[in-house]
Amino acid sequence: MSTILESPPQTDSPAGGGTGPEARQLVVALAGNPNAGKTSIFNALTGLRQKVANYPGVTVERKEGVWPLGADLPPARLVDLPGLYSLEAASIDEEIARDLLTGRVEGVPEPDVIVAVVDATNLERNLYLVTQLLEAGRPVVIALSMVDLAERAKLEVDPDRLGLALGLKVVPVTAKQRRGLDELARAVVEAVDQRAPAAKWRLSPGAEEEVRRLYAAGAASREEALHDLYSETLPEDAERRAAVEEARARLSVADPRWWQEPLTARYRWIEQATEGAVRGARGERPGATERIDRVVTHKFLGPLVLLLVMAVVFQAIFSWAALPMELIDHGFGALGESVRAQMPAGLLTDLVVDGVVAGVGGVLVFLPQILLLFFFVALLEDSGYMSRAAFLMDRLMRGVGLHGKAFMPLLSSFACAIPGIMATRTIENPKDRLATILIAPFMSCSARLPVYTLMIAAFFSDVKVFGFLSVGALLILSMYLLGVVVAIVVAWILKHTILKSPPPPLILELPPYRVPNLLNVVQTMRNRSWLFVKRAGTVILTISILLWAMMTFPRSAEKPVPDAEEGAAVQAMRETGTESRGEPAPLTAKDAGETADEGAQLQQSYAGRLGRLIEPVIEPLGFDWKMGIGLVASFAAREVLVSTLSIVYNVGKDSDAESPSLIEAVRNARRPDGRPAWTPLVAVSMMVFFVLACQCMSTVAIVRRETNSWRWPLFMVAYMLVIAYAASFVTYQGGRLLGLD
Amino acid sequence: MGLAHTALNQGDELPKRAEGFAPATVSLDSLDAGTPARVLSVRGEGAVARRLMEMGVVPGAPVRVIKAAPLGDPLEVRVRNYHLALRRSEARTITVVVCDK
Numbered sequence A: 001m002s003t004i005l006e007s008p009p010q011t012d013s014p015a016g017g018g019t020g021p022e023a024r025q026l027v028v029a030l031a032g033n034p035n036a037g038k039t040s041i042f043n044a045l046t047g048l049r050q051k052v053a054n055y056p057g058v059t060v061e062r063k064e065g066v067w068p069l070g071a072d073l074p075p076a077r078l079v080d081l082p083g084l085y086s087l088e089a090a091s092i093d094e095e096i097a098r099d100l101l102t103g104r105v106e107g108v109p110e111p112d113v114i115v116a117v118v119d120a121t122n123l124e125r126n127l128y129l130v131t132q133l134l135e136a137g138r139p140v141v142i143a144l145s146m147v148d149l150a151e152r153a154k155l156e157v158d159p160d161r162l163g164l165a166l167g168l169k170v171v172p173v174t175a176k177q178r179r180g181l182d183e184l185a186r187a188v189v190e191a192v193d194q195r196a197p198a199a200k201w202r203l204s205p206g207a208e209e210e211v212r213r214l215y216a217a218g219a220a221s222r223e224e225a226l227h228d229l230y231s232e233t234l235p236e237d238a239e240r241r242a243a244v245e246e247a248r249a250r251l252s253v254a255d256p257r258w259w260q261e262p263l264t265a266r267y268r269w270i271e272q273a274t275e276g277a278v279r280g281a282r283g284e285r286p287g288a289t290e291r292i293d294r295v296v297t298h299k300f301l302g303p304l305v306l307l308l309v310m311a312v313v314f315q316a317i318f319s320w321a322a323l324p325m326e327l328i329d330h331g332f333g334a335l336g337e338s339v340r341a342q343m344p345a346g347l348l349t350d351l352v353v354d355g356v357v358a359g360v361g362g363v364l365v366f367l368p369q370i371l372l373l374f375f376f377v378a379l380l381e382d383s384g385y386m387s388r389a390a391f392l393m394d395r396l397m398r399g400v401g402l403h404g405k406a407f408m409p410l411l412s413s414f415a416c417a418i419p420g421i422m423a424t425r426t427i428e429n430p431k432d433r434l435a436t437i438l439i440a441p442f443m444s445c446s447a448r449l450p451v452y453t454l455m456i457a458a459f460f461s462d463v464k465v466f467g468f469l470s471v472g473a474l475l476i477l478s479m480y481l482l483g484v485v486v487a488i489v490v491a492w493i494l495k496h497t498i499l500k501s502p503p504p505p506l507i508l509e510l511p512p513y514r515v516p517n518l519l520n521v522v523q524t525m526r527n528r529s530w531l532f533v534k535r536a537g538t539v540i541l542t543i544s545i546l547l548w549a550m551m552t553f554p555r556s557a558e559k560p561v562p563d564a565e566e567g568a569a570v571q572a573m574r575e576t577g578t579e580s581r582g583e584p585a586p587l588t589a590k591d592a593g594e595t596a597d598e599g600a601q602l603q604q605s606y607a608g609r610l611g612r613l614i615e616p617v618i619e620p621l622g623f624d625w626k627m628g629i630g631l632v633a634s635f636a637a638r639e640v641l642v643s644t645l646s647i648v649y650n651v652g653k654d655s656d657a658e659s660p661s662l663i664e665a666v667r668n669a670r671r672p673d674g675r676p677a678w679t680p681l682v683a684v685s686m687m688v689f690f691v692l693a694c695q696c697m698s699t700v701a702i703v704r705r706e707t708n709s710w711r712w713p714l715f716m717v718a719y720m721l722v723i724a725y726a727a728s729f730v731t732y733q734g735g736r737l738l739g740l741d
Numbered sequence B: 001m002g003l004a005h006t007a008l009n010q011g012d013e014l015p016k017r018a019e020g021f022a023p024a025t026v027s028l029d030s031l032d033a034g035t036p037a038r039v040l041s042v043r044g045e046g047a048v049a050r051r052l053m054e055m056g057v058v059p060g061a062p063v064r065v066i067k068a069a070p071l072g073d074p075l076e077v078r079v080r081n082y083h084l085a086l087r088r089s090e091a092r093t094i095t096v097v098v099c100d101k
Helices: A039-045 A092-099 A118-136 A146-154 A158-167 A183-192 A204-215 A224-229 A238-254 A257-276 A287-296 A301-320 A321-344 A347-364 A367-383 A386-398 A404-412 A417-426 A429-441 A445-458 A470-497 A517-553 A570-579 A592-604 A607-615 A615-621 A624-633 A641-650 A660-668 A680-692 A697-707 A711-736 B046-054
Strands: A027-030 A050-054 A060-066 A076-080 A113-119 A140-145 A155-157 A169-172 A278-280 A507-509 B024-027 B037-040 B061-069 B076-078 B082-086 B094-098
Touching: A027 A039, A027 A092, A027 A118, A039 A050, A039 A060, A039 A076, A039 A140, A039 A183, A039 A517, A039 A660, A050 A158, A060 A470, A060 A517, A076 A570, A113 A118, A113 A183, A118 A140, A118 A146, A118 A155, A118 A158, A118 A224, A118 A257, A118 A347, A118 B082, A140 A158, A140 A183, A158 A169, A158 A257, A158 A711, A169 A183, A169 A680, A204 A238, A204 A257, A224 A238, A224 A347, A257 B046, A287 A301, A287 A386, A301 A321, A301 A367, A301 A386, A321 A347, A321 A367, A347 A517, A367 A517, A367 A607, A386 A404, A386 A507, A386 B046, A386 B082, A404 A429, A404 A660, A417 A517, A417 A697, A429 A470, A429 A697, A445 A470, A445 A641, A445 A660, A445 A680, A470 A680, A470 A711, A507 B046, A517 A607, A517 A624, A517 A697, A592 A607, A592 A641, A607 A615, A607 A624, A615 A711, A624 A641, A680 A711, A697 A711, A697 B076, B037 B046
Parallel strands: A027 A076, A027 A113, A113 A140, A140 A169
Antiparallel strands: A050 A060, A060 A076, A155 A278, A507 B082, B024 B094, B037 B061, B037 B094, B061 B076, B076 B082
């Protein structure tokens, strides 16, 4: 095998002439500002050879890929740093980046070379990060991105002059046309074992003097002295601490804003370095962005465009996802049936079919919606529209104490809270992020629709007001509004109590619009969706097996006693089925006997007992114990209410929300005293409960993952349950007082 | 500090100091949209001020207000060579010198 270093190091590094490293895998870190084109370059360099995971304990995406450097070289490990503006601030992203650069992340050695992606159209701010990367002490190579856009904006960047001024190799890269990739690989290989050039920027003479003094007084290096002087934390050593405090006191006499000096000094140096290397109109950015923004962030048109974008996204999520969701649902149903046909009847088969297969199906059925949603989110992010949405909505969101960036995650939650909660990662402040996560499940997600549909089909199907407005549509609309209103109130309360923090600042880049790179979008969608399947999958599977057990045990051989409270139609079905208990029912056809068995089994299972147990508690909401079983079961997922009610009412668990037999059964269900179990008021109370209660184990699982503790998901379930109970109580009891029952 | 190093390389004109007139200094939130200016000082403290400066809002940097969001807040500001959204409350902590046309 050849060695990595073929040309001698070009620096005057004293260690440079030593033995060349044996061919080993290089570790290269890829750093850059958000929107600098880092993802495109990462994808161009690694292709499909990439994997995404999370850093332990936090939710920062960890992306790594294999970068083939050249024919006779082992491929490098390319570690993608989170997009950042600075290494100094205290956000999770920046902490992770610092740890990565210094080799403090488990399983990732200190990088041999740092590739800094620098946007040619926005050199100065991009180079700020570079001034910090240089201090990590590793060789830095600059990948100059967006060169084509710079050219179009009549902005000429001379990479060689820029490189000379910075003391770094600058390689122009156009990811789309794969231009410059080989040069970048060569530059990286050459940079290995070169020493990072020392930072060339200088503070004001007074500040430099203080740094020199601290260095003389015991700091290990100029960098450490600089860090001590300007860092927010003081050194532990008492002597050094005293020296730092004295230095700060002296500086603050001369300039009360003394702490700004390193920031200003870095930009001073950047301005000098770019001075000779950039020619042309640095004034205006590409005119297209300006023109698009004239509409997109316009006073009146802007909100309209936002509304339109949302409408398209929702239309897509609800209509395009419907077919694949149905296919997955039926596919898993068929899979379950064939497993049941292959395996001997018994508990194990039931576990596999009703627990495992149904559980996996329950996760995967959301996948089409999640894929689509992530697709649109990635598309909007990549095009630059996402930050415009935050810009438009910030004022409203701030009204409840949230960040403009909370808008998109909350909106996504109308389709499904899971991608919504995962999308809160863009919110930097942990408290704001948590507040957003905690209210996201109030947005009426698509899983609530089957419940709404059943209730409306049973009680409000033909009811109209003013002759044309359908009460059903009005009810659904009110349910959506109810969720939003409660979310606003809760957010306000959270932000003024347990998550109290000053209103989050908004310092948000509005990047130039770009035609989204489809490869990036698809990669992002794929990566995030896979994370969902992996993360939520295990927890959901566990819970669905648990729920299956609750609905299956204890098994009893006794024939259930038919109770007189059943509706006539249901009663008839049950009677035909009583004798089949005890012997295996025919597997091929679902006859009335089997469904009756299921109903009987469910009633005396733990879930059924729980339903009876909670009956006194849910009685004030208008619910009886059978609905209680439905409530218990639907804590797995809201739409389970429909199939559970089908089992409880013995109409076959494969009924859907629009099946006539289920609607009939719901209408005919009776209480022990002969009153109808359901009334329109009970139905509304049920809908209100479903808007507000957190009945979704996937959401619980994802919140557990995102907050890295059980504390917040449990808190969420508890407080939402309390609110749901209270609201249902008010609905039902209030309705009765008004004589609506 | 101050305007001492206002980056003559920027190619923009420096504020002219007419005899007897100080250049007009205003806070960024009251700067008229479209008027070119340069940052004189960032008066804030702590993480927000630091982040602003990291993003290039340091003394001497060219700035211009583009527009306000539909509800009047936040503002879209052009800083150096890119566009930044920030709230009026943050913009208030930034003092700018209006550049003469």
